[in-house]
Amino acid sequence: MLHFVDSGPVEPGGPPDAGPPLVLLHAFPMDGALWAAQRRALGREGRRVITPDLPGFGGSPLSEAPPSLDVVADEVAALLDELRIERAIVGGLSMGGYVTMAMLRRHRQRVAAVVLADTKASADTVEAAANRHSMADAVEAAGTTAQVAEAMLPNLLGATTHASRPQVVATVRRWITAQRPAAVAWAQRAMAARPDALADLAAFGGPVLCLTGAEDAIATPADAAAMAEAARSGGSQTTVVEVPGAGHLSAIEDPDAVTGALRGWLTALD
Numbered sequence: 001m002l003h004f005v006d007s008g009p010v011e012p013g014g015p016p017d018a019g020p021p022l023v024l025l026h027a028f029p030m031d032g033a034l035w036a037a038q039r040r041a042l043g044r045e046g047r048r049v050i051t052p053d054l055p056g057f058g059g060s061p062l063s064e065a066p067p068s069l070d071v072v073a074d075e076v077a078a079l080l081d082e083l084r085i086e087r088a089i090v091g092g093l094s095m096g097g098y099v100t101m102a103m104l105r106r107h108r109q110r111v112a113a114v115v116l117a118d119t120k121a122s123a124d125t126v127e128a129a130a131n132r133h134s135m136a137d138a139v140e141a142a143g144t145t146a147q148v149a150e151a152m153l154p155n156l157l158g159a160t161t162h163a164s165r166p167q168v169v170a171t172v173r174r175w176i177t178a179q180r181p182a183a184v185a186w187a188q189r190a191m192a193a194r195p196d197a198l199a200d201l202a203a204f205g206g207p208v209l210c211l212t213g214a215e216d217a218i219a220t221p222a223d224a225a226a227m228a229e230a231a232r233s234g235g236s237q238t239t240v241v242e243v244p245g246a247g248h249l250s251a252i253e254d255p256d257a258v259t260g261a262l263r264g265w266l267t268a269l270d
């Protein structure tokens with residue numbers, strides 16, 4: 001089963017229960033710590049927030065199945081089963097967003113609403129998929145993720161963070177170098193195989209929040225607009241939020257702004 005951190009069911013005498021649990025899925029190649037600030041802040045306000053480590057990352061075992069984000073979505077659904085949660089609000093940042101869209105494809109009845117942060121619905125180009133396979137082969141051969149961190153950091157974080165938040169750069173470097181090479185390789189091969197998800201978004205019909213760092217060079221505000229448009233075409237109530245001064249890892253680059261966007265959207269849903 002996936003390792004996870006749970007802000008916990010609402011305590012008797014604590015703040016009033018604030019609606020369905022929120023499951024937040026992390027980016028590649030890191031773990032559930034990406035969402036720690038949001039889990040703590042919203043948890044204190046009475047929202048149950050669960051942050052799993054996806055297969056192979058953090059404290060979760062790597063799947064023995066061939067690489068596929070469908071496998072990851074099934075593991076998230078199995079975690080919901082284990083926690084006896086029938087329906088949750090499911091959100092993810094980048095790779096976590098790809099998994100959220102795989103949840104819509106495979107477990108739509110378990111999903112009450114979705115958050116798509118710094119992610120995109122399009123499949124990889126042939127070239128992008130080939131790059132992922134090269135990185136997977138290289139990281140397995142190297143037996144370390146140190147080079148992955150150095151290769152990815154320039155694009156993962158926005159210009160504002162690179163210029164003025166050295167502790168965020170150091171934290172993300174530490175997170176990436178702590179991950180297992182086998183998990184990085186498996187996830188890259190899984191992402192290379194993912195299908196386009198615009199039709200899954202159009203078929204959803206539930207509320208959708210698309211959130212993106214204004215300086216995100218990997219999943220751009222235009223990608224967020226395309227997802228929002230697809231969801232809206234299927235009748236979803238759709239909200240788009242751009243976080244100024246943040247890049248691809250908006251949840252850690254400006255945690256308060258992302259928490260605030262989630263809080264505002266969740267409050268309007270309840």
Ligand code: MLT
Pocket residue numbers: 026027028029093094095096191218248
């Ligand atoms: C991520 O942040 O999860 C990755 O940048 C996703 C990707 O490689 O497409």
